[in-house]
Amino acid sequence: NAGVMQNPRHLVRRRGQEARLRCSPMKGHSHVYWYRQLPEEGLKFMVYLQKENIIDESGMPKERFSAEFPKEGPSILRIQQVVRGDSAAYFCASSTLASRYNEQFFGPGTRLTVL
Amino acid sequence: TQLLEQSPQFLSIQEGENLTVYCNSSSVFSSLQWYRQEPGEGPVLLVTVVTGGEVKKLKRLTFQFGDARKDSSLHITAAQPGDTGLYLCAGGEGSQGNLIFGKGTKLSVKP
Numbered sequence: 171n172a173g174v175m176q177n178p179r180h181l182v183r184r185r186g187q188e189a190r191l192r193c194s195p196m197k198g199h200s201h202v203y204w205y206r207q208l209p210e211e212g213l214k215f216m217v218y219l220q221k222e223n224i225i226d227e228s229g230m231p232k233e234r235f236s237a238e239f240p241k242e243g244p245s246i247l248r249i250q251q252v253v254r255g256d257s258a259a260y261f262c263a264s265s266t267l268a269s270r271y272n273e274q275f276f277g278p279g280t281r282l283t284v285l
Numbered sequence: 286t287q288l289l290e291q292s293p294q295f296l297s298i299q300e301g302e303n304l305t306v307y308c309n310s311s312s313v314f315s316s317l318q319w320y321r322q323e324p325g326e327g328p329v330l331l332v333t334v335v336t337g338g339e340v341k342k343l344k345r346l347t348f349q350f351g352d353a354r355k356d357s358s359l360h361i362t363a364a365q366p367g368d369t370g371l372y373l374c375a376g377g378e379g380s381q382g383n384l385i386f387g388k389g390t391k392l393s394v395k396p
Contacts, residue, residue: 201381212389213373213386214386215384215385218381218383261327261328267381271333272318274318274330276327276329278325278327279325281325
């Protein structure tokens with residue numbers, strides 16, 4: 171019963187380094203969403219991808235952040251030259267094309283700490 | 286900008302009590318999901334409501350979607366310590382696309 175998998179669960183980076191977060195969707199799911207959660211805040215949408223396509227990146231900062239979902243392998247959220255404000259929990263969710271009601275299933279998250 | 290307001294923000298009750306938490310918006314959503322999140326974990330989907338006036342029950346949890354599809358409530362009967370967690374509502378448009386999340390209600394049930 172493989173749910174959405176994310177790794178690493180915890181990631182520590184120094185300012186200026188790169189962070190790469192990985193997400194494997196549930197089996198049979200072809201849609202991936204990335205959200206960011208700050209302390210005492212709700213989840214904020216970042217980007218929506220299907221295999222090899224970015225569908226909606228309206229929630230992603232225009233600089234330093236990028237995402238991909240290649241034909242083979244996990245989805246990757248990449249943050250270049252991290253700053254302290256990037257410290258947050260990053261969640262990946264997946265859904266199936268057959269979903270009628272936009273039900274999304276979340277992974278356990280990656281907690282990024284920038285020193 | 287679509288917003289979902291959840292209330293109360295915090296709720297601390299004794300085991301056995303009943304409670305209701307609310308999720309309100311000025312916007313219409315085609316679907317609304319309720320999630321529960323525990324510390325250090327991702328949100329877990331509890332239920333999806335899609336029809337105005339719809340009521341769904343999940344054991345001691347009762348979910349209602351407002352007639353106008355702008356608001357929802359979650360009622361828990363005879364709360365237990367295992368119900369402790371952050372309850373999040375999220376609104377969706379259509380069958381795909383991003384969800385809009387409220388900030389959540391942090392529930393603590395004391396034995």
